[in-house]
Amino acid sequence: MKLTIARLGHHGDGIAEGPEGTIFVPGMLPGEEVEGELSGNVLTGVKIVTPSADRVKPVCSHAKTCGGCQMQHARDGLVADWKQGIAAGALAGQGLEAPLRPILTSPPRSRRRATLAARRTKGGTLIGFHARGSDTIIPVPNCQLLHPDLMAAMPALEALVMAGGSRSGTLDLTVTRSLAGPDVVVKGGKPLDADMHLQLARIAEAHGLSRLTWEDEVVALRAAPMQRFGRALVAPPPGAFLQATAEGEAALLATVREAVGKASRITDLFAGSGTFSLPLAEQADIHAVEGDAAMMTALDKGWRMAGGLHKVTVETRDLFRRPLEPDEFKGVEAVVIDPPRAGAEAQTATLARSKVPVIVMVSCNPVSFARDARVLTAAGYKLDWVQVVDQFRWSPHVELVARFAL
Structure with missing residues (x-):
């Protein structure tokens, strides 16, 4: 055919x-x-x-077999237009349109957090990404996606797989670049016992891992795995959300800063460990809300240690089941909301009745974003503009920031 x-x-x-x-x-x-x-x-x-x-010719020698990248065969300009089109199409599906600013794309070799698959083999270890639509693990020694510091952590990951992996099961290795060295979380490994605990701690020390978490237990903490959010240093809990690239985070933050303008009281919903809260605290009082208590603790500690920032209050709250109500936004001049892929249907409904002057929505899913945007616009908010940010280079993922104002 x-x-x-x-x-x-x-x-x-x-x-x-x-x-x-x-x-x-x-x-x-x-x-x-x-x-x-x-x-x-x-x-x-x-x-x-x-x-x-x-x-175009893919820049990575693994592009044809590895499932980590889907779009290396396409010119950057085509990918940019395609991702802009995904955002515009999602809005159009809800009867909306808005000015789309030029896309901001992270460079190659900038991913600072990734989950790799691994398994012990007869001759050693196998570590890499799954082939597309397959359980086959493809080694990626020449990966053009991951930050060099993550690639440099491969010997440590190999040692961990040799110590706690098996030939029958697959391990998930989540490795994050931190200021103190790789922060590693292992899932699917052998059960911990005293000997295994000691062996893993020695591997972490020998390879300079900042922290090693085995399943849900921290087995080694050589140094706090700090991330910088503005002036503050934060040690997020193991496996906590972090923007995929430093460049992508900077693009999102710069756009959020512009959108909130000179607001002096800001509520940050789905605040994580402080990606937006702590930099914005340089100019405004912040109320940060997040469903994960450990992330709220990390954010609060980072604020207290930083000094020189405006007041930051934290609240652990399930915003899906118990969204902030309109009266809880009294006196708030801007809201930043960064929900997961499902969006924030319940919270958006109460925001629409709040009369907050400015709402800044950060999204990793144009479809759920457009759904929530329609609720705000129906309540009288104007969608001023949309900024698409591509920090998942060569993938179908699309992130964006949008400004709504009364």
Whole structure:
């Protein structure tokens, strides 16, 4: 069967229209003429007859097999336009539109946090990302996505897999770059006993890990795994959320700062460990709300140790089940809200009745964002602009910041 790719889908697949409906063609670009065998609604054994001018040689030698990146075969400009289009399309689906600012993209080799799959083998260890749609682990010694400090941690990860992995099961290794060295969380390893605990602690010391967490237990803490949020230093709890790249975080923060303007009282919802709260405390009093008590404790400690910041109060609260009510925003001049992928339907509903002058929404899911944006605009808020931030380079993920004002 011969087809012409019409567009890119939300997951980066090429999409063509065949005689029986939509056909998905992985790894292809709009305008390309391809041929292959149809299997259900997917074209397999694909050969490119006419390549797109937007097709480029992947920068990574693992691009064809590794599932960590889906879009290295596409020109950066095409990917930028595609991601802008995803945001615009999500808004249009809710009957909304807004000015979209030029996308801000993180550079290669900037990911400071990643979860790798690992397994012991007969000859040693296997560590990498899963192949697309497969349990097969692809080693990535020349990865162009991960920060060099994460790549430098591979010997430590290999030692951990040798000590606590098995040939029958897969380990998840979440490694985060911190100011004190790699912060590692291991899931799926052998049960801890006294000997294992001692062995893991020795590995952490020998390889300069800042902290090592095995399942839910911290087995080694060589130095607090600090992250800098503005003037403050914070040690987030093991596995806590952190923006994927320092450059992406800086882009999000700069846009949030611009959006809140000169507000002197700000409420930060889904505040995490203080990504926005602590830098914004340089100019305003902050009330930070988050459902995870450990992250609230880390944020509060970071504020108290920093000094010279405005007042920061913290509240542990499940904003899905118990959102802040309109009267709790009395006197608040701006709200920053950064929910997970599901969005913040319940909290948005109460915000819409709050009459807060400015609402700044940070989102990692354009679809749930657009749904929540419609609630705010229906209540009289104007969607001033949307800033798309691409810190998951070469992937289908889209993040954005949007400003709403009365």
